[in-house]
Amino acid sequence: MTDVILDPTKRGYWTSDQDVRWCPGCGDYGILAAMQFLYAELAEDPETEVKSEDTVFVSGIGCAARFPYYMDTYGMHSIHGRSPAIATGLAIARPDLDIWVVGGDGDMLSIGGNHLIHALRRNVNLKILLFNNQIYGLTKGQYSPTSEVGKVTKSTPMGSIDAPFNPLGVAIGAGATFVARTHDLDRKHMMATFKAAHAHKGASIIEIYQNCNVFNDGAFDAITKRDARAEMMIDLVDGEPIIFGAEEQRGIMLDGGQAKIVEIADVGRDALAVHDAANPNPAIAFAIAQLANDRQSPTPFGVLRQVEGPEYSEAVNSQLLAANEQQGPGDLAKLLHSGATWDVA
Amino acid sequence: MTDTADRLEAQGINAVVIRFAGDSGDGMQLTGDRFTSASALAGNDLVTLPEFPAEIRAPQGTLAGVSAFQVHISDHDIHTPGDEPDVLIAMNPAALMSELGRLKSGGTIILNTDAFDERNLEKCGYEADPRTNGTLDDYIVHEVPMTKLTLEAVTDLDVKKRDAERSKNFFALGLICWMYTRPLEPTLDWVAEKFAKNQTVVDANSLALKAGHAFGETTEMFADQFAIESAPQEAGTYTNITGNTATAWGMIAAGQQAKLPIFLGSYPITPASDILHELSRHKNFGVKTFQAEDEIAAVGSALGAAFGGALAYTTTSGPGVALKGETIGLATSMELPMVIIDVQRGGPSTGLPTKTEASDLFMALYGRHGESPTPVVAAYSPSNCFDMAIEASRIALKYRTPVILLTDGYLANGSEPWNLPDVSTLPDISVEFATEPNATDGAGNPTFEPFQRDDILARPWAVPGTPGLEHRIGGLEKADGSGNVSYDPENHGLMTDLRQAKIDGIADDIPLAEVDAVDGSKICLVGWGSTWGSIVATAERMRESGVPVDRVHITHLNPLPPNLGDILKSYEHVIVPELNKGQLVRILRAEYLVDAQSVNKVKGLPFTASEIVEAINTMTGVQA
Numbered sequence: 001m002t003d004v005i006l007d008p009t010k011r012g013y014w015t016s017d018q019d020v021r022w023c024p025g026c027g028d029y030g031i032l033a034a035m036q037f038l039y040a041e042l043a044e045d046p047e048t049e050v051k052s053e054d055t056v057f058v059s060g061i062g063c064a065a066r067f068p069y070y071m072d073t074y075g076m077h078s079i080h081g082r083s084p085a086i087a088t089g090l091a092i093a094r095p096d097l098d099i100w101v102v103g104g105d106g107d108m109l110s111i112g113g114n115h116l117i118h119a120l121r122r123n124v125n126l127k128i129l130l131f132n133n134q135i136y137g138l139t140k141g142q143y144s145p146t147s148e149v150g151k152v153t154k155s156t157p158m159g160s161i162d163a164p165f166n167p168l169g170v171a172i173g174a175g176a177t178f179v180a181r182t183h184d185l186d187r188k189h190m191m192a193t194f195k196a197a198h199a200h201k202g203a204s205i206i207e208i209y210q211n212c213n214v215f216n217d218g219a220f221d222a223i224t225k226r227d228a229r230a231e232m233m234i235d236l237v238d239g240e241p242i243i244f245g246a247e248e249q250r251g252i253m254l255d256g257g258q259a260k261i262v263e264i265a266d267v268g269r270d271a272l273a274v275h276d277a278a279n280p281n282p283a284i285a286f287a288i289a290q291l292a293n294d295r296q297s298p299t300p301f302g303v304l305r306q307v308e309g310p311e312y313s314e315a316v317n318s319q320l321l322a323a324n325e326q327q328g329p330g331d332l333a334k335l336l337h338s339g340a341t342w343d344v345a
Numbered sequence: 346m347t348d349t350a351d352r353l354e355a356q357g358i359n360a361v362v363i364r365f366a367g368d369s370g371d372g373m374q375l376t377g378d379r380f381t382s383a384s385a386l387a388g389n390d391l392v393t394l395p396e397f398p399a400e401i402r403a404p405q406g407t408l409a410g411v412s413a414f415q416v417h418i419s420d421h422d423i424h425t426p427g428d429e430p431d432v433l434i435a436m437n438p439a440a441l442m443s444e445l446g447r448l449k450s451g452g453t454i455i456l457n458t459d460a461f462d463e464r465n466l467e468k469c470g471y472e473a474d475p476r477t478n479g480t481l482d483d484y485i486v487h488e489v490p491m492t493k494l495t496l497e498a499v500t501d502l503d504v505k506k507r508d509a510e511r512s513k514n515f516f517a518l519g520l521i522c523w524m525y526t527r528p529l530e531p532t533l534d535w536v537a538e539k540f541a542k543n544q545t546v547v548d549a550n551s552l553a554l555k556a557g558h559a560f561g562e563t564t565e566m567f568a569d570q571f572a573i574e575s576a577p578q579e580a581g582t583y584t585n586i587t588g589n590t591a592t593a594w595g596m597i598a599a600g601q602q603a604k605l606p607i608f609l610g611s612y613p614i615t616p617a618s619d620i621l622h623e624l625s626r627h628k629n630f631g632v633k634t635f636q637a638e639d640e641i642a643a644v645g646s647a648l649g650a651a652f653g654g655a656l657a658y659t660t661t662s663g664p665g666v667a668l669k670g671e672t673i674g675l676a677t678s679m680e681l682p683m684v685i686i687d688v689q690r691g692g693p694s695t696g697l698p699t700k701t702e703a704s705d706l707f708m709a710l711y712g713r714h715g716e717s718p719t720p721v722v723a724a725y726s727p728s729n730c731f732d733m734a735i736e737a738s739r740i741a742l743k744y745r746t747p748v749i750l751l752t753d754g755y756l757a758n759g760s761e762p763w764n765l766p767d768v769s770t771l772p773d774i775s776v777e778f779a780t781e782p783n784a785t786d787g788a789g790n791p792t793f794e795p796f797q798r799d800d801i802l803a804r805p806w807a808v809p810g811t812p813g814l815e816h817r818i819g820g821l822e823k824a825d826g827s828g829n830v831s832y833d834p835e836n837h838g839l840m841t842d843l844r845q846a847k848i849d850g851i852a853d854d855i856p857l858a859e860v861d862a863v864d865g866s867k868i869c870l871v872g873w874g875s876t877w878g879s880i881v882a883t884a885e886r887m888r889e890s891g892v893p894v895d896r897v898h899i900t901h902l903n904p905l906p907p908n909l910g911d912i913l914k915s916y917e918h919v920i921v922p923e924l925n926k927g928q929l930v931r932i933l934r935a936e937y938l939v940d941a942q943s944v945n946k947v948k949g950l951p952f953t954a955s956e957i958v959e960a961i962n963t964m965t966g967v968q969a
């Protein structure tokens with residue numbers, strides 16, 4: 001075992017000694033494995049310089065929020081909804097750290113919705129993983145802010161009447177500079193998406209379709225099950241026309257600000273939208289994000305939006321440097337004497 | 346006309362209480378502040394009480410819009426802004442109506458008579474002109490057409506009438522400076538610097554100031570000019586300081602003395618925002634200020650920064666503390682250092698945002714769920730905020746705990762002369778981060794256990810970036826030592842006891858309570874926070890009238906000084922004046938089984954000494 005623990009290119013190095021306590025069959029296991037494998041992979045690349053001591057996972061409350069306990073890095077399991085705020089403070093104080101924020105749909109979009117949008121609009125260097133299972137799991141099955149209208153749960157015996165959030169629409173609306181979607185059944189896709197977020201400077205948010213096999217089993221089956229994927233998952237590839245379907249027969253067309261699913265046979269390939277994650281106009285990514293508004297329709301995966309913007313903790317630091325230049329290094333005695341003073345002999 | 350040169354010899358007086366009052370837009374806070382500054386430079390002792398409405402601009406001329414600034418200046422040591430003003434400057438009828446009741450009988454009133462037109466009288470509800478209907482018969486009244494004289498003073502400037510009128514507060518200030526023989530230079534210098542971007546404003550304010558001064562000197566309206574000698578003060582260099590500035594500087598000093606970068610997460614709230622403003626100006630000290638999206642994010646960001654190894658603060662007032670409770674509890678559970686500064690104001694709810702109160706003590710002590718002992722300290726004067734900010738930081742860092750520092754609106758905005766400390770004498774409050782494993786795992790490998798404790802029961806502060814000390818902490822109960830999640834009943838009992846014992850142990854690391862004692866006293870006044878000045882003045886007044894009174898002032902409210910119980914048990918009467926309905930008094934009764942009695946005031950204002958004297962007389966039957 002010891003060699004695994006000492007070798008950062010092995011998954012075991014990134015695995016803490018704590019027993020994982022998610023329900024057997026929970027989608028969270030797959031996400032955790034993807035993260036551990038990703039770090040093992042990143043450790044092989046001298047350029048990424050990942051180190052367990054420089055990596056921090058901050059979470060709120062909920063099933064997903066147990067995540068930090070299982071990574072052999074620094075971690076904090078904090079308060080329901082507050083992880084983006086706590087991580088923001090950590091990122092400002094310690095811009096040298098590699099910080100991930102982990103939470104579920106209730107944690108991030110309900111009680112913590114305010115912190116999430118502000119972390120995104122400030123573009124703090126945080127990688128935010130939103131485990132979306134469309135249910136409250138830890139409190140045993142109430143509807144969540146991403147649950148579909150009509151959902152019958154313990155707290156909605158007659159069906160939910162709340163319109164759900166489109167999480168990536170929220171993120172794009174908040175000005176997020178990196179917005180992506182992946183799902184818990186595809187480790188490679190998760191790793192690739194996490195890796196892209198890791199390389200991004202600024203705030204990134206990744207929605208992960210995650211199955212809660214106890215309280216909302218199969219919520220994404222119609223989309224992410226192996227036999228459904230070809231027709232239901234729209235793989236976004238930067239610079240390529242957006243095409244999907246078993247026969248690559250369908251695509252996305254932008255029409256009057258709307259993203260529409262079209263048959264290529266009807267419109268021709270040239271009419272399809274070419275995916276451009278770096279497009280400065282967020283309306284396009286927003287339109288594509290709207291394709292995920294129900295569980296039965298083809299849904300985009302991959303990086304919807306990735307643009308450059310000033311990173312928050314860097315901006316904080318540059319003000320510190322500027323102040324130092326303009327005012328000179330802080331001198332406490334000088335500060336105390338900076339007002340009108342008088343001497344008494 | 347009498348020749349002014351030989352007309353007046355300034356009459357020496359020991360002290361005066363002046364109250365400037367006007368409309369919110371009249372610049373009364375600025376006027377009071379400038380007069381205070383000139384008096385401070387003249388070496389007087391002084392205490393101020395700014396009072397302003399919560400509305401930025403209430404309807405002009407109404408009672409709701411009255412803003413006042415009271416300053417007590419003297420040639421001796423004083424501790425309160427004065428029970429009753431000797432002089433009232435009223436810039437309009439609303440100010441007169443609102444403030445007249447406070448004025449000492451026979452006191453002096455200076456009116457801007459130009460503002461006493463029918464409309465303004467009506468706005469505040471005067472049915473007849475108070476200047477002529479006998480209302481002011483018991484006072485010495487000076488009617489000065491300040492608006493008109495100000496306009497005349499600035500006629501040569503190219504300035505609109507409306508703008509020119511705005512300089513009338515400087516006219517009033519000039520006049521008061523003449524009355525109390527204050528030099529104009531400090532104010533002129535300040536005006537030149539403050540309004541440097543607009544020379545016309547500099548000129549208008551300077552001319553108005555000089556005109557007010559000249560008016561005092563050349564008219565016969567004022568029979569007397571007064572001089573207040575400088576107060577005997579300990580040798581040193583002084584500055585006039587408000588509590589909020591002192592708090593901010595104390596935070597900066599704590600960062601220097603701890604050799605740690607400072608992080609402030611804050612959300613704007615009256616009356617605490619000035620701390621955020623002040624700290625934001627000093628980024629050259631390595632201070633990072635973060636204006637968060639809400640109070641919860643403010644304290645959350647501070648906790649995150651603390652995890653990262655910063656000296657972390659959040660500043661707020663009562664409503665903010667209520668929101669921060671859960672995060673303070675998390676900091677208590679994770680045992681990370683953080684200082685929460687509560688500039689108390691009137692409550693409950695929005696309450697009286699701009700008025701003072703000390704009613705958050707119970708919230709500071711108990712306002713979290715679960716058994717979550719948290720140290721609480723309180724500042725007693727504006728300059729003491731500096732020391733207590735350092736002390737709160739010291740306790741937080743050393744014991745890895747959130748600490749709540751209580752100040753209040755009166756301390757925050759009030760000011761006093763401060764004998765500046767020699768920075769080389771400030772305490773070293775630095776602590777060590779953990780750098781090495783402190784345990785071995787089952788296989789004999791070195792490992793790190795975040796909840797191993799040292800001799801004061803503090804756990805190691807291991808910050809991210811330290812190789813080999815990777816660990817996870819959180820709000821779930823942790824196993825003693827290893828810090829792994831634990832639901833074991835025995836362990837929860839043990840951890841609860843350990844957290845309590847750690848905080849209780851701080852009692853051995855704080856100053857003992859000191860009694861300001863005189864012979865034969867059977868009465869002990871016990872105070873905390875900003876009531877200090879009023880209580881000191883009360884004790885002095887009672888002693889002067891032959892009643893021996895002792896007093897104790899508590900700066901550390903959790904844990905309390907270990908000798909406090911014995912002190913209190915030795916008195917026949919323990920009297921606790923508080924700006925709440927009796928919070929410390931309940932704690933003293935519970936902790937020490939002493940029959941402590943409460944004197945309360947919950948009116949958004951500090952105690953006057955007379956109010957406390959009267960209460961003591963009633964309670965004890967003594968007659969002072």
